[in-house]
Amino acid sequence: MPEPTLKDVAALAGVSPRTVSNVVNGYVHVAAATRAKVEAAIQELDYRPNILARNLASGRSGQIAVVIPYLDTPYFSELLQAIIPRARHRGFNVLIDQTDGDPAHEAELIRRRPRGFAYDGMIFSPLGLAQADLSQRDPDLPLVVLGERSSDGEFDHVGIDDVAAARDAVDHLISLGHRRIAAIGDQPYRTGEAAQRRTAGYRQAHEHAGLPVDDSLVIVTPRFNRVDGAEAMGHLLDREDPPTAVFAYSDLVALGAIRTILQRGLRVPEDVAVIGYDDIEDGRYNTPTVSTIAPDKAGIAAAAVDRLLERIDSGNDLPGKEIVCPYRLVPRESTVGPVTPD
Amino acid sequence: MPEPTLKDVAALAGVSPRTVSNVVNGYVHVAAATRAKVEAAIQELDYRPNILARNLASGRSGQIAVVIPYLDTPYFSELLQAIIPRARHRGFNVLIDQTDGDPAHEAELIRRRPRGFAYDGMIFSPLGLAQADLSQRDPDLPLVVLGERSSDGEFDHVGIDDVAAARDAVDHLISLGHRRIAAIGDQPYRTGEAAQRRTAGYRQAHEHAGLPVDDSLVIVTPRFNRVDGAEAMGHLLDREDPPTAVFAYSDLVALGAIRTILQRGLRVPEDVAVIGYDDIEDGRYNTPTVSTIAPDKAGIAAAAVDRLLERIDSGNDLPGKEIVCPYRLVPRESTVGPVTPD
DNA sequence: GCTGCAATAGTGAGCGCTAACATTTTTTCG
DNA sequence: CGAAAAAATGTTAGCGCTCACTATTGCAGC
Structure with missing residues (x-):
């Protein structure tokens, strides 16, 4: 038997697909009785929304890319450990890309969205790229840069002093x-x-x-x-x-x-x-x-994720912001x- | 201006959308002249296929999940380093999930596809789960199990002796x-x-x-x-x-x-x-x-990825296979x- | 010259969801 | 008590692609 669809749920609950969608997505204006009815139908059919369809309809992939030089360097892996739950909590999945600090690879990643990958924005920790190289980026890609440099207001940047x-x-x-x-x-x-x-x-x-x-x-x-x-x-x-x-x-x-x-x-x-x-x-x-x-890794991770999602939500027309996180000796x-x- | 679509390319090249799709996906039966024409149009418009739309239409996400206990344990991170390029090469992106060996988390991951995540199959390296727990899995999830146990033919397993x-x-x-x-x-x-x-x-x-x-x-x-x-x-x-x-x-x-x-x-x-x-x-x-x-990590990675993709392609109706990889002292x-x- | 099978290209029906727009019901308040 | 605003739900047109089905062409074989 095929997976139940939103329509099936709507039919069973006796409401419109729209209402089911509202319930599933936690929309506020749904009467309690209706919500209960729909939820019962969801339970009964063991319905789970088709993410692929949602992605197409909404134009969002629900994924963000995190690009770091090395996956197994403790600093980065610890930072990643902080980024992932934060993003998950906000409903986004994290795609990890390791560059080995290769300048060509790094440049390519911010210049043009690679074919076959779906993400709505990128948190980027450059290693092989100098400050200047960052201006050659795809202006349509919501981007937050991590690490030690200043943004000059050209893009979002999160780091410590x-x-x-x-x-x-x-x-x-x-x-x-x-x-x-x-x-x-x-x-x-x-x-x-x-x-x-x-x-x-x-x-x-x-x-x-x-x-x-x-x-x-x-x-x-x-x-x-x-x-x-x-x-x-x-x-x-x-x-x-x-x-x-x-x-x-x-x-x-x-x-x-x-x-x-x-x-x-x-x-x-x-x-x-x-x-x-x-x-x-x-x-x-x-x-x-x-x-x-x-460095306050949790703070950096939270700031980076939050700012990126804010940027995505805004349609990427926010001015660059410099976020300085605390550190301790x-x-x-x-x-x-x-x-x-x- | 909005992103160009496959239709735009088709119009510019003077062919049908179908033909453009064929070119993009490397279908064989396309006349060289047609292909050249389409490719020129793709170039001119800087067209990139919309992955979200492709995913919905094809029913595939082009992603596989790799579930490991720890991301920063060298053995797993090295294995991951081998899995990722292999999967990429085959056109699949890798989603990483770290379980910390938490049995509940591990059990949940194979029991039911979590909401909000899109992947076509899973490579799973269990830590907190015993052999027996693996039988309680979602039978519709293409799964390859890594590590030290035998599958008893119930599922695919890759490991060394x-x-x-x-x-x-x-x-x-x-x-x-x-x-x-x-x-x-x-x-x-x-x-x-x-x-x-x-x-x-x-x-x-x-x-x-x-x-x-x-x-x-x-x-x-x-x-x-x-x-x-x-x-x-x-x-x-x-x-x-x-x-x-x-x-x-x-x-x-x-x-x-x-x-x-x-x-x-x-x-x-x-x-x-x-x-x-x-x-x-x-x-x-x-x-x-x-x-x-x-252990031959590259071999394990290749075997796991290849088997998983084979399983996905087959519609997940392959018998369980035990793959034993070599090791060296x-x-x-x-x-x-x-x-x-x- | 005609049939038949490749090779090649076109047509169009969805994939399952979201969201704009429309409609009905309920609430608010002068 | 009636008009307007707010809440709740329905209707429906896509999102951009793939793929089953068709239609056209080229050419071997007789």
Whole structure:
């Protein structure tokens, strides 16, 4: 037997299809008695609306795309874990697309809706694309950009104040008495805007404290992962004048750096203090636990989803909006040492 | 201006909508000249088919759901990385659903297509559900089950021979001279079928070698992660007669165990040899690198996707099929020590 | 030259729902 | 108490595509 349709329900309940549709979609102006009648019919037939038909009729797919560089990088997977329930709650399903940071792929995704995919809007966390590349986008695609850049009002953007966060991280190290502080993760090239903001914060913290910046302590890494952190830390420790503290541009970098420090028989934080960025779960369970900048991931996810749906509802004719979410500095063992819990 | 439709293209090309549809969908019987004409019109109008309309007309969503317990567990994320391109290549988009192993959620997903989601079939990797629970499924949902169980011909199942794989892992340790071998990860309860298969392999290997099994060396853990591995290893090392080798039921467990061993000042593999299961990337880059059972993830992904699409195409009236994929034993440093590359 | 079968193209009926518009019933209030 | 506003429901035309069914053409075989 074929699936029951809305018409079947209407016939059984003795009302019009329109009324059934109203009930199914929670429209307000339905008399209680009518609603009960319709719901009984729905129960009896085990009716479920055909989503495909609804999509065509409404012109909506009920899906949003979330485009991130890496699915298995903790920061992104944790962010995704926050985005999905938020979207679900609002009646939208999430399509995930991983770009590997490939600039061509990223550019293509915002330039033109790919064939065979149905989504009503996109949350996009670019990696291989510079600020400027984002203007070449499909103006009809409702878009919210995540991450470290500013939108200049051209599009919606959700993120934290990275420069301030980086400055806070380095301030924390300075306040602990450190004077030779390395930075691991700079990317002084076109698409390294995120890294450059952290470097800017690093410099600001030094300036505020009246400390000189030793440029040789700012280490460039191609990515923000464990291996990069471990290698960079190795080079730093090979120097005659190694730093006493490290600001790592991600928790993964921090974890890699800590591992190298420990492998050399040195202690964290006694010999070298380390602070990371992102507040990923691995850092919270590491030995030592990793001090970090904790962006409000739930807040970012909620803001991004809500803004995107607002934009979709509006027919995509809203001006670009800059949404700045809070972050917290979370001191843990890797900077302040073991804390005895009460 | 509204999006161009198939009709617009047909008008411009001077053919019928049907012919345009044929061209778009790569139907064979289209004269080359006609095809060229239509393609030119498509180009000119920048036409893209409306997926929503196609879905309704064809009764297909072009999407499949992949249901896994955890998105950020390396084994699953790596498997997903293999499934997605395979499905894409075949013209299907992948919807990801994470269950956290929640039995109720898992049961619900296979019992009844949730409202608001469109997919034509499901690849399902159950965690909180026992074999028996799978029979309570929606018979109309094209389903392929992944992981460690057998289907008994009731549904399609793709996996490796876990009992044999576990046996091989333990054989490997035995062949290296180990006689006291622990197993970390047993789950002797209803939903622990996967773990129980590995324990069976562990026992078989002992039997074949004529070794007695010391049941106190079979450690139960609630999950297969680093923390569980680290804790279990701690208990084992606290014993008066610690094992000289460990078969960990996942690479994460192995990584946790290795960490505990190293923290105690012992060496791997000289003091304790460790072999894992899954062949995740973390294990390949760990120090020491982790010996493991490497399931053919690409093969599993391909088999699962292909079988599911076959089932969808057939209208879901295929008998259940058991697909067994190959695996490899990969000896690395954690059992055989450093290997000098040529 | 005629039949018959491929190859090629056209016609039109939906797919099951939404939503604009229309209609009827109920409520509000001077 | 009657007019107007609000609530409740009905009517119906699509949404843009696919696909079963038809109609036309080309050409081999006799």
